[in-house]
Amino acid sequence: MTTLNKIESLLRDQRGAPPIADWHPELSGDIDIVIKADGRWIHEGGEIKRHKLVKLFASILRREEDGEYYLLTPVEKWRITVEDLPLQIIDFEVNDVASGRRIVVKTNVDTWVELGKQYPLSVVTDGATQEPQPAVQLNHGLQARVSRPCFYNLVELAECRNETMILFAGGQEFELGSV
The missing domain is CATH 3.10.540.10 (duf1285 like domain)
Incomplete structure (x- = not known):
């Protein structure tokens, strides 16, 4: 932490x-x-x-x-x-405080943003491969693809609710996919 x-x-x-x-x-x-x-x-x-x-x-x-x-x-x-999304999420830091969990993510161009309402995490499932495609919304209409290692580490922080993995961060809930 x-x-x-x-x-x-x-x-x-x-x-x-x-x-x-x-x-x-x-x-x-x-x-x-x-x-x-x-x-x-x-x-x-x-x-x-x-x-x-x-x-x-x-x-x-x-x-x-x-x-x-x-x-x-x-x-x-x-x-x-x-080809896909212009930036990549390559790292993150977590802090659990009394007011809730804070997660900041790092892009491949060395910018940091905090997951929450302004910078939400979303996950869609690829129709052909059924693999999750996680992304973080950034400024100026841009998104960053969450790298596979980062996504798996975020999944480890998630809780299961009604067979859905939920990540709590920045006062928000983010659905990561079904169990």
Whole structure:
């Protein structure tokens, strides 16, 4: 278990994000960037391996009402391709306090958010494989796929109610699936 102070510092010590909600440029076109289902960013066929560059691009990424993903600046808007979800949940920290459980999750671009009403966890079942597909809702219309190891560890924290696994976090209940 993590101390409450550590959770507070993880959330507080993040650098501010660009104000992309205020940016509304016209479409500049398509750019050959693909975010693979496993979280890798590919540009013109080659993987972007500089983590800081991926973090920069992720900080200016938005999904709009048309369902498309765009990289934005105040004057440019470039459409990119996303195979599944653009980000991954790769780690989490838990703290159980008298007022309830707090869980903060970490994305593959080093941002932390606390599961709760603002950042809910949802799980849908793949129709073909019947495997759970957990995701966390983020800012700017984005979602992050919860990695399999993180999901299994979250399931271990869940309680069974009427044959459904329920995770309590941030004053909310999240259904993880049937037993």
